[in-house]
Amino acid sequence: MFESRHIRTFHEVVRTGSYSAAARALGYTQPAITQQMKALERTVGTPLFLRSGRRMRLTEAGEAFARHASAILDGMDAAQQQMAAFTRLHAGRVRMCAFPSAGATLVPEALAQLAAGHPGVQVVLQEGEPPESLQRVAQGTCDITLAFTYPGLREQVPDGLVRIPLMEDQLTVLLPVGHPLARRRAVRLTELADERWIAGCPRCRTNLLHECAELGFVPDIAFTTDDNLVVQSLVAEGLGVAMTPALVLPFLVRRGVVGRPLEPAARRQVSAYVLREHLEVPATALVLERLREAASNRVGC
Incomplete structure (x- = not known):
């Protein structure tokens, strides 16, 4: 298994042409660069560099690994940028199921607030009534469902779902x-x-x-x-x-x-239902917060 720090160090050695130049660029000592490259070569199972005077020359295996290293680092950078977009709520997709009267009242108000502050977060709408709509969350076909229940009705909530009262x-x-x-x-x-x-x-x-x-x-x-x-x-x-x-x-x-x-x-009680682990997803938590705000605006109406 390759370590990402070894791949980045290898890429810098190739770019600068020597261990010492890579050490200066990365803020490491030269022995640290040497140790990392030896560890990488042990992982690969073959030498990656040959010394040519004061510069390092890639072996045939080193040239092949260099091509893969660039692609790996590009992919890692892209993944980090995308994850940052999700956590900073510049992007994200939430699938929400709502019963008709909530879909015509609470949902539009919540989505308008969401679009004003976080236009990169996309909400995909579905329509459904409980108890079937609760099963969609449990089965993973939606992330949030809005459902209602009446006093005296025994609600069969699937395992793993969290109920968030709205109004x-x-x-x-x-x-x-x-x-x-x-x-x-x-x-x-x-x-x-x-x-x-x-x-x-x-x-x-x-x-x-x-x-x-x-x-x-x-x-x-x-x-x-x-x-x-x-x-x-x-x-x-x-x-x-x-x-x-x-x-x-x-x-x-x-x-x-x-x-x-x-x-x-x-x-009747109107609530949102989500899987417990989805409460930690930033986009889902944001949509839930907007639904709470929309519901609070209707209390007493």
Whole structure:
């Protein structure tokens, strides 16, 4: 196994033409240069230099090694520069998976802050819902995933993942503007026991059934869809009401729909998940910090 310092010293001897000149250039003593070159020749297994008067002449093996040494040193320098770019956050790539409402709110704000301060850090976006999105981190197909969970839901987190809480997302009810409760500042779930419901993703449907069961009724689920725009359209047409997180409200686009918080308040927990060792990767740690900042801006909104 070659030592990098021996390769650099060899390259300097070739460049300057003598042990003494290489010693002056590198700040070593001449005996130290001699010892390094002897050690390198033992590693190679053949002489690399022949003395010609006061100068050193390369053997045939030495000439071949010199060509490799230049390539090795160039590669080492390039690697050091690239590693420095990563650690100084001039470069880097982070694969992030987010559920739709986080992808439409937290993620753009975090990426805008990231681009302003560290334009060399690239984020590759994926979309996915828990628990499948958690498996992506465990399997190495993404570096960070944003996921949500509800009180009472037992989350099966794969081994090796670290949960980083970001925010609590208050649950609201979407109502058509003509609904008798639309003028209220907040709505009790029991007041909607006789309504028809539009349910969302499987995890959200499970929570809806759980919340209603706690209050003694079973919701009449007329439609199910993961598409937020479809949910809004169905509510606007008076086909039902829907429970939705507050993160959805900023992109409420249908004029015939209003959102009202539940009373008493119900919330889901939004968190980031990463492999423990990825917390030490500078680019990943930076993206997590920007996500925390974006989430903190929405607390209480």
